[in-house]
Amino acid sequence: xxxxxxxxxxxxxxxxxxxxxxxxxxxxxxxxxxxxxxxxxxxxxxxxxxxxxxxxxxxxxxxxxxxxxxxxxxxxxxxxxxxxxxxxxxxxxxxxxxxxxxxxxxxxxxxxxxxxxxxxxxxxxxxxxxxxxxxxxxxxxxxxxxxxxxxxxxxxxxxxxxxxxxxxxxxxxxxxxxxxxxxxxxxxxxxxxxxxxxxxxxxxxxxxxxxxxxxxxxxxxxxxxxxxxxxxxxxxxxxxxxxxxxxxxxxxxxxxxxxxxxxxxxxxxxxxxxxxxxxxxxxxxxxxxxxxxxxxxxxxxxxxxxxxxxxxxxxxxxxxxxxxxxxxxxxxxxxxxxxxxxxxxxxxxxxxxxxxxxxx
Amino acid sequence: xxxxxxxxxxxxxxxxxxxxxxxxxxxxxxxxxxxxxxxxxxxxxxxxxxxxxxxxxxxxxxxxxxxxxxxxxxxxxxxxxxxxxxxxxxxxxxxxxxxxxxxxxxxxxxxxxxxxxxxxxxxxxxxxxxxxxxxxxxxxxxxxxxxxxxxxxxxxxxxxxxxxxxxxxxxxxxxxxxxxxxxxxxxxxxxxxxxxxxxxxxxxxxxxxxxxxxxxxxxxxxxxxxxxxxxxxxxxxxxxxxxxxxxxxxxxxxxxxxxxxxxxxxxxxxxxxxxxxxxxxxxxxxxxxxxxx
Numbered sequence: 001x002x003x004x005x006x007x008x009x010x011x012x013x014x015x016x017x018x019x020x021x022x023x024x025x026x027x028x029x030x031x032x033x034x035x036x037x038x039x040x041x042x043x044x045x046x047x048x049x050x051x052x053x054x055x056x057x058x059x060x061x062x063x064x065x066x067x068x069x070x071x072x073x074x075x076x077x078x079x080x081x082x083x084x085x086x087x088x089x090x091x092x093x094x095x096x097x098x099x100x101x102x103x104x105x106x107x108x109x110x111x112x113x114x115x116x117x118x119x120x121x122x123x124x125x126x127x128x129x130x131x132x133x134x135x136x137x138x139x140x141x142x143x144x145x146x147x148x149x150x151x152x153x154x155x156x157x158x159x160x161x162x163x164x165x166x167x168x169x170x171x172x173x174x175x176x177x178x179x180x181x182x183x184x185x186x187x188x189x190x191x192x193x194x195x196x197x198x199x200x201x202x203x204x205x206x207x208x209x210x211x212x213x214x215x216x217x218x219x220x221x222x223x224x225x226x227x228x229x230x231x232x233x234x235x236x237x238x239x240x241x242x243x244x245x246x247x248x249x250x251x252x253x254x255x256x257x258x259x260x261x262x263x264x265x266x267x268x269x270x271x272x273x274x275x276x277x278x279x280x281x282x283x284x285x286x287x288x289x290x291x292x293x294x295x296x297x298x299x300x301x302x303x304x305x306x307x308x309x310x311x312x313x314x315x316x317x318x319x320x321x322x323x324x325x326x327x328x329x330x331x332x333x334x335x336x337x338x339x340x341x342x343x344x345x346x347x348x349x350x351x352x353x354x355x356x357x358x359x360x
Numbered sequence: 361x362x363x364x365x366x367x368x369x370x371x372x373x374x375x376x377x378x379x380x381x382x383x384x385x386x387x388x389x390x391x392x393x394x395x396x397x398x399x400x401x402x403x404x405x406x407x408x409x410x411x412x413x414x415x416x417x418x419x420x421x422x423x424x425x426x427x428x429x430x431x432x433x434x435x436x437x438x439x440x441x442x443x444x445x446x447x448x449x450x451x452x453x454x455x456x457x458x459x460x461x462x463x464x465x466x467x468x469x470x471x472x473x474x475x476x477x478x479x480x481x482x483x484x485x486x487x488x489x490x491x492x493x494x495x496x497x498x499x500x501x502x503x504x505x506x507x508x509x510x511x512x513x514x515x516x517x518x519x520x521x522x523x524x525x526x527x528x529x530x531x532x533x534x535x536x537x538x539x540x541x542x543x544x545x546x547x548x549x550x551x552x553x554x555x556x557x558x559x560x561x562x563x564x565x566x567x568x569x570x571x572x573x574x575x576x577x578x579x580x581x582x583x584x585x586x587x588x589x590x591x592x593x594x595x596x597x598x599x600x601x602x603x604x605x606x607x608x609x610x611x612x613x614x615x616x617x618x619x620x621x622x623x624x625x626x627x628x629x630x631x632x633x634x635x636x637x638x639x640x641x642x643x644x645x646x647x648x649x650x651x652x653x
Contacts, residue, residue, distance in 0.1 A: 051555060073555040080555045086548035090570045099566075100556035151556055 002065050004029040004187040005050060005155055010059035012045050012211075019045045020056070021211040027155070027189060027204075032181050034190040034198040037208035038234070043191045046208075047157050050189060052076045064154055074103070079148035080157040083164070085140055087132045093143055094119070094128035100151035118146040121180070138169050145180060156181075158190045162197065174201055195235050199223070207231050227268050229353050232279040239285070239322050241278040241296070245270055245352070253352045258318050259296050263347035269354020280350035282311070285324035287334070288344035295342040298322045300335050310334065314341055392630075398623035420624030430608055430625075437605035438632060440519070441587035444526045445534075448583045449576070451527060452534040457568065459535075460542035461550065475532060483529060484592050490525045491596045521597035522604070529593060530586050534579035541575025542568060577644035584640070585633045605629055 005027040012020040020042040027033040035043040048054045050061055052073035061068045068076055079100070088096050095102070097118050098111035106114070112128070119125050122142040127135075135143065141161060148156055158177075162170045178201050181188050192198050198205045199219040207214040207222065207230070215227045226232035233240065243257035253266035255278050264278045288295040298314035310331045312324040324343055326334060335341045364373040400416045408414065424430055459468050478486060493500050494516035501513040545568060553563045569576065594604035609629070612622030641648065 053551060053555075073551070074557045074559070078555070080552070082548045082552055084546060084548050086546060086552035088549060088553075088567060091566075099553065099558070102566075103553075103557040103559070103562055147556070 002029070003027065003062065004031065004064065005033075005189060006060075006062040006065070007046070007050075008060040008062065010046065010049060010056045010061065012042070012049065012054065013057045018211050020049075022059075023208075023211075023213045024059075025206055025213065025216050027187055029187055030185045032178065032188045032190065032201055032203045034192060034202040034205045035208060036192055036195055036198040036205050036235075039193055040210075041208040042211040043193075043208050044159060047080070047159055047189065047191050050155070051078055051080045051157050077154040078157055079151050079153035079155075080159065081144050081148050081161045083159045083161065085144040085161065085164075087140060087144060087147070089132045091132070092128065093124075093130045093132065093135070096132065096143060097128075097146045097150050099147060104151070114150060115146075118150055121149070121183070122146045137165050138173060141165065141173055142176070145177070149180075149184060149186065153186060155187045155189055158188060160192055160194075162192075163194075170197075177201060199235070207234060209234070225267070226279070226351065226353070229277060229279075229355065232277075232351070232353060237282050237323060238279045239282065241280070241320075242355075243276060243278060245272050245274050245276050247272050252347050255352055259316070262296070262350075264350035264352040265348060267351045267353040270352050271354070275355045276352045277355055278350055278352045280345050282323045282325040283309075284345045284349035285322070285326075285343040286345065287326070287330075288342040295344045296322060297340065297342050300337050300339050300341050302337050303331070303334060305331070312341070314343075395623045395627060395630075398620050399627045400624075401620050403618045403620040420621045421628065423621060424625060424628060430605075433603050433608055434605050434628065437588060437629075440522070440604075441584050444523060444530070444587040445580050445584045447523060448527045448530055448534045449580060452531060452538055452579065453576075456535055456538040456542055457564075460539050461545070461547060475535065479532060486529065487525050487592045487596050490521070490528065494521050494524075494597060515599070517597055517602075518599035519602045521599075522594050522602055525593035525597040526587050526590060529590075530583045533582040533586060537575040537578040537582070538572055539575070541572035545571045573644045574646045577640055577646040581637050581640050584636050588629060588633055588636075 003026040007024055007026070010020055010023045011018060023042075023046065035046060037043045045054065049056050050063070050068075052068065052071055052075070055069070063077055073080075088099065091099070094112060094115035097115040098106075101111045101114060115128055116125070119127055122145060124139060124142060124146075127139070127143075132140065132143070144161065145156075162173050162177075165173060174197060177188075190198070190202065199222070202219060204216060204218055205222055206216045209230045215222060215231045217225070217227075222231060222235050226235065229240075232238055241255075241257050241259065241262065243255035243262065246254045246256050246261065248254075248266045248270060251266055252263050253270050253276065254261055254263050255276060257278065262278055264280070270276050285296070296316070298316045301313040301315055304311040304313070305328075307328065309325045309327050312326055312334060314322045314324070316322060322343065364376060367373070368376070399420055400418070401414060402417065402419060404411070404413060424434070455471075459471065463471070492498055495501075496513055496515060500516065501510065504510040505513065549567055549571075550563055553567050558566070589606060590604065591606045591610065594602065594607060598604065598607075605625070606629070609622050609625045612618050612625060616622070
């Protein structure tokens, strides 16, 4: 089967530092694929290697099964949307959109027609003769998308294009990007440090940390079945409880922790006798019945009311913070600040992961 | 004036205004008015100045128009200065682009230093260095003969020598305005153009040069004016066949003893330079305030 983009054991070194370390993944045709990670994790470096601005120190980049080695950005079937958008301020909107066609020698009248078609697609009809400076942030965004789509790329590369927009517009543009992607069927490779952006828009997400690929999965899988401690912590909120694995049976691991024996699904790297950490989401925690056999004891610090739910901040005896999201309907019975509280959770809703090297 | 007073107080502000006024009236306006006055009067013996023969006329300008050798030298100065401008641009543009967009900071500062160091030396001495290099039995001919590129020494003095000397002398006046304007170009724009499939030529003609046109116009105006008004390079590196208009002016003043005719010639050169400045700005669609920046 033909992949839209395939990275084969890509490494990128800048001097002694490895910005990208032995990363492999594939992106399927028509997929909305995101690379998620904190700044400096190597995600932009990967995007620039796919675009052709950087050549990997080792490994291969394939687009549509063709090796891209030695091909510059102007020879690859990709188009990039830059973080700053990089629209050409001295050209009117339509010349911006048609610039790629101009570079391909398409006659002027045809370019203009194509630009007008794309302006329809991005819902800005009649804007062709405007100046770039006259557009709003969201309009510029859409012109940048049209300019990239004009060259009919196989893969559209997006480098945090929404980061300059305010929250409201950002959420609107998410939906718009997704809709444009569905309508055109172009493969999107999207870079972001904003996990909610990645989770909301993507078919699949690759999570990166310090140049290393952590996990590639659908958004829900990332959230529910993280494979590494980094993913468990980075994607969504979580409570981490360190311990030692006592035994594993039927996919459920029992951990000996400071709070006694706690059970969770056995994730990667979990084996009897080894150190592991139990991760449980705030919404999986509930207030335990008084006679619950195993529970997480803590003292309530404060309750933040957020509408649909309340966020209960608590601290355990050894000083670790615990966060629980309680439905608003149950808040009447919630303990007040300063009171002791015991949290319980179903083992199915928690996951234990073996401590990775270099992780606490 | 109000803002100046608020900032520096009445005394200092008044002093500044006085200084600027003196500069404008005494050092810019008065000499030029004097030159025009000189240019329009005949050259008379001291006893006749102010007498019946001392009337305004266009005779001195008409003399230039009717003197084929001087006229030719004038037009030659115009196009040779344009050539100097063009050659300096061709040398400076790639260098400015490299400095502003691709060079590492350490490499850029090293190159800028190397470009500036020669300018710590007086222009006459710098040109004299070229005079020595270009000498018939000088180092350049020796090198080219030694490498077997030439079979017999070349005479470098003349149009070629003047061109090289001037390009060298005015390189910074072209380089820095262009460098400044290219530096303000966002790198992502060049990358975006390349990513959209543009060739290097198209990136420069469609993105970089339009962005940098104010700097290019400034550099071109500077270089043309300096070249047209140059005296040292043509005097040292020129040959009898490559005389510059400034040399003719010099001769009227200091050898012909005819200040009036010299002033008329200088006036023509001044008007020419003004015309070139205005035409260049019009061609590049740049306003004078852009250049002043």
